[in-house]
Amino acid sequence: MTRLPISFIVPAVLGVMALFTGGLAMAGTLQDVHPLLNGDGGLALIVSGIALLITGAFPLAIRLLSAKG
Numbered sequence: 001m002t003r004l005p006i007s008f009i010v011p012a013v014l015g016v017m018a019l020f021t022g023g024l025a026m027a028g029t030l031q032d033v034h035p036l037l038n039g040d041g042g043l044a045l046i047v048s049g050i051a052l053l054i055t056g057a058f059p060l061a062i063r064l065l066s067a068k069g
Contacts, residue, residue, distance in 0.1 A: 007059040015052030022046035 024030050025042030 005059045005063050008056045008063070011052045011056030015049045015056065018045045018049030018052060020049075022049055 021030070022042045022045030025037040025045060026039055027042075028039070030037035030042075
């Protein structure tokens with residue numbers, strides 16, 4: 001098994017954190033922390049988390065494809 005590239009690990013960790021925080025914000029539990037962490041802010045965090053996960057998938061796919069060749 002090849003090692004995971006750091007360019008995958010960092011966006012993946014940040015993406016999971018953004019998805020988790022966005023889920024909490026969409027549930028309304030973070031409204032007392034900051035007014036922008038309402039449903040709309042939670043949706044923005046979820047979209048950002050998905051984008052970060054997709055961003056991290058590219059270096060992983062390149063690493064896996066280069067390991068096969």
